[in-house]
Amino acid sequence: MYRDVSSCNSYNYGDALYWDARYIQEAGSFDWYQRYSALRPFVRRYIPTSSRVLMVGCGNAVMSEDMVKDGYEEIMNIDISSVAIEMMRRKHEHIHQLQYMQMDVKDMSFFPDESFDCVIDKGTLDSLMCGTDAPISASRMLGEVSRLLKPGGIYMLITYGDPTVRMPHLGRPVYNWKVVLYVIPRPGFQKPAGSTSSAKSYLEPVPTTEKGLLLPGFVLEDPDSHYIYICKKMDETAELGNIPAYPLTSEVL
C-alpha cells in the first residue's frame, strides 16, 4: 500500500495532540481545500438532503453548517480533537441538524453497521496518510467507513491525493466500491491565458482506466488540483456500472 508524503507538511497530522494545540491557537473557522460553495454541485448531485450524513474529521470547518443552510437535515460530525468538537458543539448548539462527537475515525464502533447514507471526508484520510503507520491507519479508517455505509451509500472523499496514491486504498475489492472521479482546481486558480476549458467541465467525471487511474495524456490544468472521489458502496447483488446520480439541475448549479 502507498504512503504519499509528497504534500505532508507534518508527520503530526495523524496526532490528536497536534490538532488540539492547533485548534486552541486558531480559534474561529477554517475550511481546508475547498468551501461548500465549490463542492455544492457534487454534494447535491450525489447526496439527497434527507440523507443521514457522517462528516469525518470535521475540524472547525463551516462545511456542515453550510450544508444545513442548504437543506441537509442530519449531519453527525466527528473529530479526534476534543478541542474542535467542544468548540463546534457550543457554536452550533442551536442547530438541531448538527451533532458532534469526539471520536477516532479508525474506531467508530459507537455506531452500528450501515448507520449512514453518506460519509464525507475533506482532508481526514489525507491527515492519516501523513501520520505514522499510514497504510494501516488508512485501512482501518476505510474499513470503518465501509462498515458504516448502507448498501448504495456514498463515501465522498475530497483530497489532494491523485489516483496513483488513493486508488490502491479505495479500490480494494473488500469494499466493493464503484468509484467516480472529479478533478477541480484550487480556489483562486487562474487559468493560463488562452485556455479554452470552461468552469462547467469540472462538473463532469474524469475518464479513468479500469484501475481508476487518470488516462495517459490527461493534462491537469492546475497542477495542484483537488480530487473528489465518489465511492458508492455496491449492493452485492447490484450490477457494477449502475450508479444512479441525481441530475444536475439549474437549482443545484
Ligand SMILES: C[S@@+](CC[C@H](N)C(=O)[O-])C[C@H]1O[C@@H](n2cnc3c(N)ncnc32)[C@H](O)[C@@H]1O
Ligand atoms: C486537514 S483537517 C480537515 C478539517 C475539515 N474536514 C476541513 O475540511 O476543513 C483534518 C481533520 O481530521 C482530524 N483528524 C485527524 N486524525 C483523525 C482521526 N484519527 N479521527 C478523527 N479525526 C481525525 C483532525 O483533527 C482535523 O480536524
